[in-house]
Amino acid sequence: MGAATVTSGLIGRLKDIVGAQGWLAEAPELEPYVLDQRGWYRGHTPLVVRPATVAEVSAVVRACAEARVGIVPQGGNTGLVGGAVPEGQILLSTARLKRIREVDPVDFTATVEAGCVLADVQAAAAEAGLLFPLSLAAEGSCEIGGNLSTNAGGTAVLRYGNARELVLGLEVVLADGTIWNGLRRLRKDNTGYDLKQLFLGSEGTLGIITAAVLKLFPRPRHVRTAFVAVTSPEAAVRLLGRCRAASGDGVTTFEYMDRTSLELVLEHIPDTRDPLGERHAHHVLLELTSSRERDDLESLLEAALEGGYEAGYVVDAAIATSEARSRELWRLRESIPEAERVAGAGIKHDISVPIARVPEFLERAREAVLRELPDALVVAFGHLGDGNIHFNLNQPPGMTRDAFMAHMPGINRTVMDIAVEMEGSFSAEHGVGRLKRADLERYKSPVEVELMRTLKRAFDPEDILNPGKVI
Amino acid sequence: MGAATVTSGLIGRLKDIVGAQGWLAEAPELEPYVLDQRGWYRGHTPLVVRPATVAEVSAVVRACAEARVGIVPQGGNTGLVGGAVPEGQILLSTARLKRIREVDPVDFTATVEAGCVLADVQAAAAEAGLLFPLSLAAEGSCEIGGNLSTNAGGTAVLRYGNARELVLGLEVVLADGTIWNGLRRLRKDNTGYDLKQLFLGSEGTLGIITAAVLKLFPRPRHVRTAFVAVTSPEAAVRLLGRCRAASGDGVTTFEYMDRTSLELVLEHIPDTRDPLGERHAHHVLLELTSSRERDDLESLLEAALEGGYEAGYVVDAAIATSEARSRELWRLRESIPEAERVAGAGIKHDISVPIARVPEFLERAREAVLRELPDALVVAFGHLGDGNIHFNLNQPPGMTRDAFMAHMPGINRTVMDIAVEMEGSFSAEHGVGRLKRADLERYKSPVEVELMRTLKRAFDPEDILNPGKVI
Numbered sequence: 001m002g003a004a005t006v007t008s009g010l011i012g013r014l015k016d017i018v019g020a021q022g023w024l025a026e027a028p029e030l031e032p033y034v035l036d037q038r039g040w041y042r043g044h045t046p047l048v049v050r051p052a053t054v055a056e057v058s059a060v061v062r063a064c065a066e067a068r069v070g071i072v073p074q075g076g077n078t079g080l081v082g083g084a085v086p087e088g089q090i091l092l093s094t095a096r097l098k099r100i101r102e103v104d105p106v107d108f109t110a111t112v113e114a115g116c117v118l119a120d121v122q123a124a125a126a127e128a129g130l131l132f133p134l135s136l137a138a139e140g141s142c143e144i145g146g147n148l149s150t151n152a153g154g155t156a157v158l159r160y161g162n163a164r165e166l167v168l169g170l171e172v173v174l175a176d177g178t179i180w181n182g183l184r185r186l187r188k189d190n191t192g193y194d195l196k197q198l199f200l201g202s203e204g205t206l207g208i209i210t211a212a213v214l215k216l217f218p219r220p221r222h223v224r225t226a227f228v229a230v231t232s233p234e235a236a237v238r239l240l241g242r243c244r245a246a247s248g249d250g251v252t253t254f255e256y257m258d259r260t261s262l263e264l265v266l267e268h269i270p271d272t273r274d275p276l277g278e279r280h281a282h283h284v285l286l287e288l289t290s291s292r293e294r295d296d297l298e299s300l301l302e303a304a305l306e307g308g309y310e311a312g313y314v315v316d317a318a319i320a321t322s323e324a325r326s327r328e329l330w331r332l333r334e335s336i337p338e339a340e341r342v343a344g345a346g347i348k349h350d351i352s353v354p355i356a357r358v359p360e361f362l363e364r365a366r367e368a369v370l371r372e373l374p375d376a377l378v379v380a381f382g383h384l385g386d387g388n389i390h391f392n393l394n395q396p397p398g399m400t401r402d403a404f405m406a407h408m409p410g411i412n413r414t415v416m417d418i419a420v421e422m423e424g425s426f427s428a429e430h431g432v433g434r435l436k437r438a439d440l441e442r443y444k445s446p447v448e449v450e451l452m453r454t455l456k457r458a459f460d461p462e463d464i465l466n467p468g469k470v471i
Numbered sequence: 472m473g474a475a476t477v478t479s480g481l482i483g484r485l486k487d488i489v490g491a492q493g494w495l496a497e498a499p500e501l502e503p504y505v506l507d508q509r510g511w512y513r514g515h516t517p518l519v520v521r522p523a524t525v526a527e528v529s530a531v532v533r534a535c536a537e538a539r540v541g542i543v544p545q546g547g548n549t550g551l552v553g554g555a556v557p558e559g560q561i562l563l564s565t566a567r568l569k570r571i572r573e574v575d576p577v578d579f580t581a582t583v584e585a586g587c588v589l590a591d592v593q594a595a596a597a598e599a600g601l602l603f604p605l606s607l608a609a610e611g612s613c614e615i616g617g618n619l620s621t622n623a624g625g626t627a628v629l630r631y632g633n634a635r636e637l638v639l640g641l642e643v644v645l646a647d648g649t650i651w652n653g654l655r656r657l658r659k660d661n662t663g664y665d666l667k668q669l670f671l672g673s674e675g676t677l678g679i680i681t682a683a684v685l686k687l688f689p690r691p692r693h694v695r696t697a698f699v700a701v702t703s704p705e706a707a708v709r710l711l712g713r714c715r716a717a718s719g720d721g722v723t724t725f726e727y728m729d730r731t732s733l734e735l736v737l738e739h740i741p742d743t744r745d746p747l748g749e750r751h752a753h754h755v756l757l758e759l760t761s762s763r764e765r766d767d768l769e770s771l772l773e774a775a776l777e778g779g780y781e782a783g784y785v786v787d788a789a790i791a792t793s794e795a796r797s798r799e800l801w802r803l804r805e806s807i808p809e810a811e812r813v814a815g816a817g818i819k820h821d822i823s824v825p826i827a828r829v830p831e832f833l834e835r836a837r838e839a840v841l842r843e844l845p846d847a848l849v850v851a852f853g854h855l856g857d858g859n860i861h862f863n864l865n866q867p868p869g870m871t872r873d874a875f876m877a878h879m880p881g882i883n884r885t886v887m888d889i890a891v892e893m894e895g896s897f898s899a900e901h902g903v904g905r906l907k908r909a910d911l912e913r914y915k916s917p918v919e920v921e922l923m924r925t926l927k928r929a930f931d932p933e934d935i936l937n938p939g940k941v942i
Contacts, residue, residue, distance in 0.1 A: 174918075
C-alpha cells in the first residue's frame with residue numbers, strides 16, 4: 001500500500017531532485033501541510049517536496065515508485081474530506097507549479113499549471129476580457145490542480161458545469177513517473193478513450209495533474225441578483241424552471257435558504273438584515289447573468305417573478321439595484337457556514353438528489369433527524385439548482401458539544417441513507433478522500449466498487465498515488 | 472482477440488436467450504448489418520442478435536465471453552469509420568432497446584434506451600416543451616446508444632457540447648456480461664471515479680451502453696440565421712468571437728463554407744441560389760438561438776454584423792426573415808456532401824485544430840495538397856466554431872476516379888500530418904473504428920497508446936467487445 005519504509009537514501013534522492021528551495025522537513029514548517037483546514041485530520045510525513053517543474057514532479061514520482069513509497073499530492077490544502085493529508089507518505093505540494101502558460105482570447109482557453117491559485121486564474125481570464133467561471137469559497141487559496149482533481153463545484157455549476165466540464169486538456173504525471181502530455185485545446189477530438197476524464201475527480205489516486213487547458217467564456221456584462229421568498233421548497237423548484245425558461249438558461253446561481261439558516265446569519269453576523277419586510281419560511285438567492293453587449297435582465301427577472309407571484313408560489317422578492325446591494329444579498333448566503341460555527345457545533349452533509357426530489361428529501365430528512373435528536377436545529381441551504389443541499393444540524397441549546405457530536409455517525413448515516421434511497425449521492429461536491437471512503441463502500445453497488453478497483457489497479461498497481469484515499 | 476470459433480452450441484444458446492423474434496442468420500437479412508453505410512466495409516457474421524432487454528444483452532455477452540467469442544455492438548449503422556462492422560464476430564443490434572423510459576421536465580432529463588432513434592429522442596423532449604440539442608445528418612436513423620458510444624458531434628456542439636457532455640448517467644453491460652447500473656440523474660456527484668466517461672466515446676470496446684440519462688434544455692423560442700460573406704478565414708474567426716460576446720454565448724451554429732463548396736452546391740443541387748448579390752470567397756452560416764420568452768435576436772445579430780462591416784471584415788450578409796428562408800440557407804450547407812458526391816470522387820477529412828489556427832491550417836493544407844495534386848478541387852467547409860473542418864478534395868476534370876483515389880492514402884497522410892503538427896486531431900467527430908486505427912498508432916504518443924491499451928486490458932481482458940476497433 002505504498003507504505004514501504006522511507007529510507008534516508010530516498011529522502012536524499014528526493015532533496016537532490018527538487019533542490020534546496022524545493023523541500024521542507026522540519027516539524028514547524030510541515031505543520032500547514034499535515035493538518036487539514038478544519039483541523040479534523042492531523043497526518044505526518046517525513047518530507048514535503050515542492051517541485052518547480054513537471055520534470056521534477058516526474059523524477060520525484062519515479063524515485064518513490066522505485067522505492068515503493070507512497071505520495072500524497074496537495075494543492076492549496078482546502079479540502080473538506082482529508083484527501084490531501086499524508087499518513088507517513090511523501091507529500092508533494094504543487095504550489096511552485098504556478099505559471100499561467102497562456103491565455104488565448106481567440107480560442108477562449110487558458111493553459112495553466114496546477115499550482116495556480118484559482119483567483120489568479122480568474123484574474124488572468126478577466127484581464128483578457130473573458131471569464132473562468134469556477135468560483136467557490138476557498139478561491140483565494142485553493143489551487144486549480146486541486147480543483148480539477150476533486151472536480152470542484154461551487155456557485156456557477158448550474159450555468160457552466162463542474163470543474164470537469166471546464167477542461168479541454170491535461171498534463172499528468174502517472175504512477176511510474178511517466179509524463180502524459182494531453183494538453184490539447186480542441187473542442188472536438190474523437191480519437192480513442194478520453195483519458196483526461198480518468199484524472200479529473202479521481203483525487204490524485206490515478207495520476208498527478210501538473211497542468212491544464214481550461215475553457216474560458218465571454219465575460220458577463222449584466223448581472224441581476226434577487227432574494228425571493230417562496231411558499232415551499234416545491235415552489236423554489238418551480239421558480240427555477242420558470243427562470244431557466246424565461247432567461248434563456250441565463251440562471252447562474254440558484255441557492256435555497258430555509259428560515260433557520262437566515263436567522264442564524266441575522267443573529268450572528270454583524271451588519272446583516274432580512275431584505276424582505278416580513279418573515280418567510282423559504283428563500284432563494286438567484287442570479288441572472290448575461291454577456292450580451294446590451295441587455296435588460298431586470299425586466300426579464302421582474303416578469304419571471306411576477307409570473308410566480310400571480311401563480312401564488314412567489315411571496316415577496318428584493319431585486320438588488322446596485323452592486324453593493326447585490327453583495328449584501330450574497331453575504332447572507334455566504335455567511336451561513338460562519339454563522340453555524342459561531343452558533344455551536346454542527347453535523348454537516350453534502351448530499352445531492354435529482355432536483356425534482358429536493359422537496360421530498362428535505363421533508364424526509366428533517367423528520368428522520370428530529371426523531372433521533374428532537375431539539376436539534378435543522379439548517380438546510382445550498383445549491384438547489386444542482387440538487388445539492390447542505391442539510392446540516394446545529395447543536396441545540398442545553399446539549400453539550402460532545403453529547404451532540406456523539407450523534408454524528410448515526411445522523412450522517414440517516415441522512416445519507418435517505419439521499420441514496422432517493423437516487424442521490426452521499427457526496428455531491430466535496431469528494432471522498434479519507435472521510436467518506438467507508439461510505440463509498442457502503443453506498444456504491446459492488447459492481448461499481450469493483451470497476452473502481454479495476455481502474456486503480458490498472459493505473460497504479462503498486463498503490464503509490466494517494467494511498468488510502470477514495471478506494 | 473475474441474476470435475474463437477463460433478460453435479453451433481453457442482449459436483443455439485444465443486438464439487434461446489433472445490427468442491425467435493430476436494435473431495437473424497440468413498444472408499439477405501444480414502446484409503444491412505454487415506455493410507457500412509458508405510459501402511466501404513463489407514463484414515460478415517454468423518448471427519445477428521437483437522435483444523429486447525438489458526437482461527438479454529447481459530446474457531448474450533455472458534455466453535459469448537464464456538465461449539471467448541467477440542461481439543460487435545451496432546446501433547443505426549450510420550458510422551463513417553467502420554466501427555460497427557463485424558469480422559466474423561456475433562453482431563449485437565441495439566435496435567429493439569427502444570423504450571423512452573422517462574422524460575422529467577422538472578429535472579430537465581430524459582431516460583432512454585440505447586436503440587431509440589435520435590429523432591425520436593428529440594421529439595420526446597420537444598413534446599415536454601424542452602430541447603435535446605444533439606443534431607446531425609443521420610438523426611432520422613442513427614440510435615442514441617451509437618451517438619453516445621461514439622461521442623457524436625453535429626451542428627450544436629458550439630453551444631451544447633458533444634454527446635459526452637449531454638449525459639448524466641449510463642447503464643452498461645460489461646465485457647463479462649455484468650450490468651452496471653449508473654443511471655443517475657444528478658447534476659453533482661463526486662463519489663469516486665466517473666465511470667460513465669469510460670464508455671462514452673469508446674466505440675463499444677469497453678462496454679455496451681444499453682440506456683442513458685440525458686440532459687435536456689429550455690427549448691429555443693427565437694432563432695435567427697444569417698449567411699455572411701467575410702474577407703478571409705481569419706475574418707470568420709474574428710466574427711465568431713464578436714458574435715459570442717454580442718449574443719451572450721447564444722451562437723448555436725457557426726459553419727464555414729469556401730467558394731468552391733458553395734459553387735458545387737449551386738451547380739449540382741436543384742433550386743439553390745447564392746443568397747448574396749456578388750461572388751465572395753469565404754462564407755459563414757451562423758445561427759443565434761434564444762430560449763427567452765421575449766427576445767430580439769435580429770437587432771442583436773444586425774449590430775454584430777454591422778460592427779464587423781465597419782471594421783472591414785464582414786463584406787455582405789443575408790439574414791433569414793422567415794423559417795422557409797432559414798431552411799434555404801441551411802440547405803446550402805447541408806447539401807455540400809451530396810453535391811460533392813454528384814461532382815465526382817472525394818478524398819475527405821474530419822480534422823480539428825484550435826479555432827485560432829483554422830486559417831493557418833487551411834492555407835498550409837491547401838498548399839500541400841495542391842503540390843501533390845495540382846488540379847484537385849479543394850472543398851473546405853465545416854464546424855469552424857468547433858475548429859472542426861471537413862477539408863476535402865474532389866476529383867479534377869480529366870482524371871479518372873481510380874487515378875484520383877490512388878492518391879487518397881498520401882493525401883490523407885499529408886492533411887492529417889499538418890493538423891496534428893498544429894496541435895490538432897486526425898478525427899474530430901467521426902471516431903476511429905477500423906478506418907483510423909493505424910492513424911491512432913501513428914499520431915498518438917506512445918504514452919497515450921499504452922494508457923489506452925491499459926484501459927482495454929483492464930476492462931476487456933479477453934478482447935470480447937468490438938475486437939479490432941479503436942485500439
